[in-house]
Amino acid sequence: MNPEDLTLDDFERELPPSIAIETLIEALLDEEHIFPARYLYRLSDLLPEELHAIREVWPRVTLERRRSLLDDLQALAEKDLLLSYEGLGRLALEDADPVVRFGGVQTLTACECVVPDLAEIYLTLVETDPDTNVRAVAAEALSAFVYAGEIDKLPTSLLAVLEDRLLAVMQAEETHPEVRRRTLEALGFSSRPEVPGLILDAIQHPAEDWQASALFAMGRSADEAWEPHVLPMLTSPSPVLRAEAARAAGELELKKARRLLIDLTEDSDPEVRSAALWSLSQIGGRGVREVLRSNLDAADDNEEIRFLEDALDNLTFTEGGDVFNLLDISPEDLADLMEEEEDEVW
Numbered sequence: 001m002n003p004e005d006l007t008l009d010d011f012e013r014e015l016p017p018s019i020a021i022e023t024l025i026e027a028l029l030d031e032e033h034i035f036p037a038r039y040l041y042r043l044s045d046l047l048p049e050e051l052h053a054i055r056e057v058w059p060r061v062t063l064e065r066r067r068s069l070l071d072d073l074q075a076l077a078e079k080d081l082l083l084s085y086e087g088l089g090r091l092a093l094e095d096a097d098p099v100v101r102f103g104g105v106q107t108l109t110a111c112e113c114v115v116p117d118l119a120e121i122y123l124t125l126v127e128t129d130p131d132t133n134v135r136a137v138a139a140e141a142l143s144a145f146v147y148a149g150e151i152d153k154l155p156t157s158l159l160a161v162l163e164d165r166l167l168a169v170m171q172a173e174e175t176h177p178e179v180r181r182r183t184l185e186a187l188g189f190s191s192r193p194e195v196p197g198l199i200l201d202a203i204q205h206p207a208e209d210w211q212a213s214a215l216f217a218m219g220r221s222a223d224e225a226w227e228p229h230v231l232p233m234l235t236s237p238s239p240v241l242r243a244e245a246a247r248a249a250g251e252l253e254l255k256k257a258r259r260l261l262i263d264l265t266e267d268s269d270p271e272v273r274s275a276a277l278w279s280l281s282q283i284g285g286r287g288v289r290e291v292l293r294s295n296l297d298a299a300d301d302n303e304e305i306r307f308l309e310d311a312l313d314n315l316t317f318t319e320g321g322d323v324f325n326l327l328d329i330s331p332e333d334l335a336d337l338m339e340e341e342e343d344e345v346w
Contacts, residue, residue, distance in 0.1 A: 021050045028054070028061050028069075035065060040072055044083040051087040063097055070103025077110035086113050093121060098131035105137045109144070116158055119145045123165050126183070132176045139182035142166065143220075147189040163192050170198060181213040188217030195221075203229050212244045219248035227254050234260040239269035246272060250279025258285050265291055274307065281311040284318040 019042045027035055046054070058066075070092055073085045085107050092104025105125070108118065122145070125138035142162065149159030169175050169183045184202055187195050199221070202214035215233060218226040226248070233245035234257060246264055249257035261283070264276035277295060280288045292315060296308040 021053055024050075025053060025057055028065065029057060031062060031065075035069065037072075040069075040076055041083070043073065043088055044085055046087040051091070054088070055091055058091060058095075063100075066092070066095065066097065066100045067103060070100060070107055074103065074107045074110045077107060081112065084111050084113075086111055086115075089113065090118075090121075093125070098129075098134050101125070101129070101131070101134045102137055105134070105141050109141045112144070114144050114148050114153070116154060119154075119158060119162055123162065126169055126179065127165070132178060135176065135179045136182045139166070139169070139179055139186055142183075143186040143189060146186055147220075150189050150191060163187070163190055166190075167192070167194055177210075181209060184213050185216045185220070188220030196223075199226075208238055208240060212240050215241065215244035215248045219244075219251035222252070224252055224254065226252065227256065230254060231257055231260070234264065239267070239272050242267065243269070243272045243275045246275035246279050250275075250282035253283050255283055255285060258283055258288070262287060262291055265295065277308065277311055278314070281315040282318060284315055289315060 019039060024039055024042055027033075027039055061069075070088075073088060077083050077085055089104045089108035089111065092100050092107065095101050095104065105122070119142065122138040122142050126135050126142070129135045129138065145154060145162055146159070146166075148154045149156070149162065154162075166183050166187055170180055170187070175183075181202075184198055187198065195217075199214050199217045202210045202217070205211060205214070211233070215230065218230060230245050230248045230252065231254070233241050234249065236242050236245065242264060246257075246261060249261060258280065261276045261280050264272055265280070267273050267276065277292060280291060289312070292308060292312050296305065296312065299305045299308055
């Protein structure tokens with residue numbers, strides 16, 4: 001069963017609302033045949049009584065099917081935000097199998113489900129789940145909640161509790177390093193005064209994965225003060241660190257990174273190249289549109305073409321924002337901008 005194989009004709013042969021819940025459950029329990037791809041759409045926005053019916057039979061669904069089902073739902077949700085698999089995602093969090101629980105978190109994240117009560121559920125997974133991968137993915141999922149709190153989309157009291165418990169996870173010696181790193185990345189959105197020190201410790205850590213997490217958190221911080229740490233990493237011998245530094249430079253809109261990022265569009269590592277191209281679309285400025293267009297003209301892969309077209313669209317948005325921002329620019333900022341442009345003559 002692969003949702004990628006589902007065509008519009010397949011979908012229209014039997015519209016999801018016309019599929020009875022009994023038929024859906026029968027298909028879930030049928031071990032002789034694959035689960036029909038078109039039924040995946042029917043699992044979106046389940047009514048409470050329908051979810052209850054599935055919950056009743058869920059333990060009888062084979063482990064392989066439960067695992068593959070969550071993989072398919074996540075893939076569909078990432079492609080179509082109108083689909084909501086919150087019900088099944090929550091059900092999966094209660095599963096005895098860690099792979100299913102992992103898939104449940106990923107599916108809920110793909111559905112962009114940031115319902116306040118999920119924060120407590122994820123925190124409990126981070127703190128107590130017996131599986132390291134589940135704890136790590138739950139910590140990663142809490143990023144959206146920290147961000148929501150920072151932009152006043154969550155109650156202040158909930159954000160405070162969330163940050164307190166994540167900081168406790170970071171400081172607990174028994175916490176697995178992978179869980180601690182994902183927790184640090186989630187805290188990257190936080191404005192708590194404890195967070196910059198944790199990021200600084202991570203960027204100075206001898207292990208590459210800690211440095212990568214530090215760069216990731218820096219990019220989320222919206223704090224240009226991290227520029228002296230990000231720029232040197234753009235020339236790191238490690239492609240992982242070059243890519244993370246490129247992403248951070250774009251998120252922080254570091255104009256001083258522009259020339260280095262243009263160089264990285266010819267990097268030997270494809271992930272570094274992609275990160276550099278997208279970050280250039282976030283920063284904008286002299287030569288960027290020409291670089292993106294040149295890469296688009298040379299692209300022969302459909303996915304790469306779509307990516308570069310999106311980058312050009314994003315650059316248009318960035319440049320439009322820059323025009324409007326000029327209305328409020330101070331004389332000091334204008335002088336800095338002119339000095340920067342003089343430095344970037346090439």
